Amino acid sequence: MIRRLAPSALLVLLALLTLPFVAHALSRPVLALAGEAEALGRLFHPGAWLANGAIYGHMLSGGVITLLVPLQLLPVIRRRAPRLHRVSGYLLAGLALVTGIAGLVYIALKGTIGGPWMSFWFGLYGLLMILAAVATVRHARNRDFARHRRWALRLMVLAVASFLYRVHYGLWFMATGGIGVEDFHGAFDRAMVWAFYLPYLAALELWFRRARRLRPA
Ligand code: HEM
Helix, strand or coil: CHHHHHHHHHHHHHHHHCHHHHHHHHHHHHHHHCCCHHHHHHHCCCCCHHHHHHHHHHHHHHHHHHHHHHHHCCHHHHHHCHHHHHHHHHHHHHHHHHHHHHHHHHHHHHCCCCHHHHHHHHHHHHHHHHHHHHHHHHHHHCCCHHHHHHHHHHHHHHHHHHHHHHHHHHHHHHHHCCCCCCCCCCHHHHHHHHHCCHHHHHHHHHHHHHHHHHCCC
């Protein structure tokens, strides 16, 4: 019983833990759209409607998928409400596409605070999110549910990775007071731009391999 319920409990716990970050991601563009452009701080560029629109859309859609993608994976919804799972799946994949594409547009127009190094790794993050969203839907439509499940899990890792990025900084500050953090150009900053998603994706691939090995022939 506990073994059966543990994955669902962990998914709900993960969604709850993201709440403060989700509130941060959603509130800033909402305040900006309500006329308080300064809510976006340095991410707001007077007159640059495409870059501003991209970062608004990016933060709104990103906030929603951070909270809802883990809940989309709840087995109880998949089993008891398959229609809801399908409809919300299309919606979340669409929002993941918006998050990735809008992030890439913003990078192309304005770069990132950490310079080309950060832009490269964030660019790869955006491309992977787009790939995972497309592949998750494509395999579901082809009724290849083993692949669909693997891509859905990759999408979940990517959807919560932006939250994990902030968690890494929080823990690092608590442990070291911020060694290697220098306005997005320190050693820690330069490692974190890939370490918030690649190690988690790699761990997931190892887990898939192990599950394949253990599966009876
Ligand atoms: C998964 C959900 C995501 C959420 C919730 C999210 C949220 C945010 C938030 C809140 C900011 C504003 C900075 C801050 O206040 O901390 C931001 C900035 C940014 N995000 Fe995302 N993001 C997500 C995914 C992505 C992806 C996939 C990309 C890659 C294309 C990306 C690229 C960027 C860039 C380039 C910035 C501006 C960086 C800078 O120069 O400061 N984000 N994001």
